[in-house]
Amino acid sequence: MDIVIGITLALMTLAMCLAFVRLVKGPTLPDRVVALELFSTLIVGVIGVIAIMTDVASFLDVTIVMALMAFLASIGFARFLERGGPQDD
Template sequence: MDAVIKLSLALMGLALCLAFVRLIKGPSLPDRVVALELFSTLIVGIIGVISIHTDVASFLDVTIVMALMAFLAAIGFARFLERGGPRDD
């Protein structure tokens, strides 16, 4: 069981690094927002795996709150783009 948890944490850590690279290099604002959404999803996954490994149920509450905040941020960005995005007045 420990090998599976270590492997999943290592793969999510690698995906986190790749998402961070896309967040920095992203050519456009929507690319960066998608990378940030992926970043938050991976953080939720990592906390979930740690919660399973340590048998601490309160970590799952943290993951639920973080997932809801990431969802609301994605909705807010979508509404921002729907209204025209950044303007150069």
């Protein structure tokens, strides 16, 4: 079981590094928004794996709150992009 958790955390860390690269180098704002959403989803996954590894149930509450915050942030970014994105007034 420890080997599976270790491999899972390593792959999620690699995915977070790649998502961070896309977040920094994204050519457009929607690319960066998608990378940020992926990054937050991976953070929720890592916290979930740590909750399984440590048998601490309160970490699952943290994952639920993080997932809800990420969902609300993605809705906010989508509305921002729908209205035209950044504008020079």
